[in-house]
Amino acid sequence: MKEKCGVIGAYSFEDIDISKILVRGLESLQHRGQESWGIAVFGYGAFKKLGLVLEDPEDYYNIDKMRGNVGIGHVRYSTKGGTTIENAHPIEIGKSFFISHNGTIANFDELLNKVSKENTILSSVTDTELIGIRLKQLYNRNKDWHTSFKILSRELSGSYSLVMLTEKGELLAARDERGFRPLCIGYQEDTKTYLIVSESCALDSIGANLVRDVKPGELVKIDKNGLSTFMFCDNENHSHCPFEYTYFAHPSSYLEGINVYLARSRIGAELAKKYQLEGDVIIPVPDSARPAARGFSVESKIPFEEGLMKDRYRKRGSLRSFIEPIQKRREEIVKKISAVRAVVNGKNVIVVDDSIVRGTSSLVIADILRKAGAKKISFVITFPPIRYPCYAGIDFPTQEELIAYRFCKDKDDLNYINEMIAFALNVDFVGYNDIEGLSKAIGFPPGEFCFSCVTGDYSCLKCTPKFKSREEMKG
């Protein structure tokens, strides 16, 4: 029941056609979802496609026809429901509004029961539809979005950064009170256009300026009167997702005022202090670990080289393996990585990677390096050991699939975990980051982050999630 995606909303006060701006923004958010995409424009409706944004030349023609000054868009990476056009966003909720969502409902069954009691006929719904249907019920009763979100935030556990396009031509955006997933506001001066985007990298591509992050618990409304904001929930404890900083977000983006590239570089430098390794060369696993590997190299004074190359010219070679929904395809993408023999042959190689989830990619990479002649292989990992599933929007489906859980169960000793995972991957050394080191390098105290997938403590979600199997999660 997870939608780890990218969202965008745009409202122009110059009455320019917004569809091309939406699509340009979505192209910059492609790293957040590669399964399907779509936009909805006021007065026109929605256009949705499977695959990458504008992959099909026909798409340009269709987008060109969508004329209107306000709209929303989405790129999708699913785990609930298959990769079908029906599940693509934006989703229309009973002719009242379109909604696009990034996040997960952790208490899906509970909310479904509540919604069903109010006579709505529900067949199979995704979490985004469920949020939409509940919001429609609440809005019909209260005639006010602020109150509706206030009630929803009490009923819903989980994460949501969402945008909505209403039947009156209003653009709404809301972020859950913990701020798990990012969401920010931008403004493009030339076209007098407000933008709401998952990440600021989308603003750069549109030529808009970052105004600020949407605050956790904030509802933003943009209509012909301008931009207004309401707090529907105040919560002093935030639970920003550190995985956004280490893997998910684009390096050029700013999240909560912190640049992702520089945060990754600091994480690498901190890891070099923590693990004072001897090595001939530092190499990143492309692409997200590159800034951390550079940071590690500068701090340790061990040379940085590109020892692993993604083949961008073959089909699927440029995609991101982690967000592929099918394991076989994930492995296919990792196998499109090749080693540069001239860099690693006969060397003591330190590999920097952003995370180890199932361990399959790391096994393939270790094998590729060994075959290219690496003498000694050490892995340094920027995210701490993941031993519990995520119920706030990232696809770590079940404990049984997580290598750190399979080999270490609930043993917390990091040295023990490092040794066990080095054994499991058949490499010379593994050094994971820890919660304190990661938080310090990003620049917030640990209490500002969610670390449920590391600790198994789900109190930030206000519920105890059931550990469902991957098949159950996919539906």
Ligand code: SF4
């Ligand atoms: S459980 Fe892990 S991946 Fe999910 S939001 Fe929390 S820190 Fe991020």
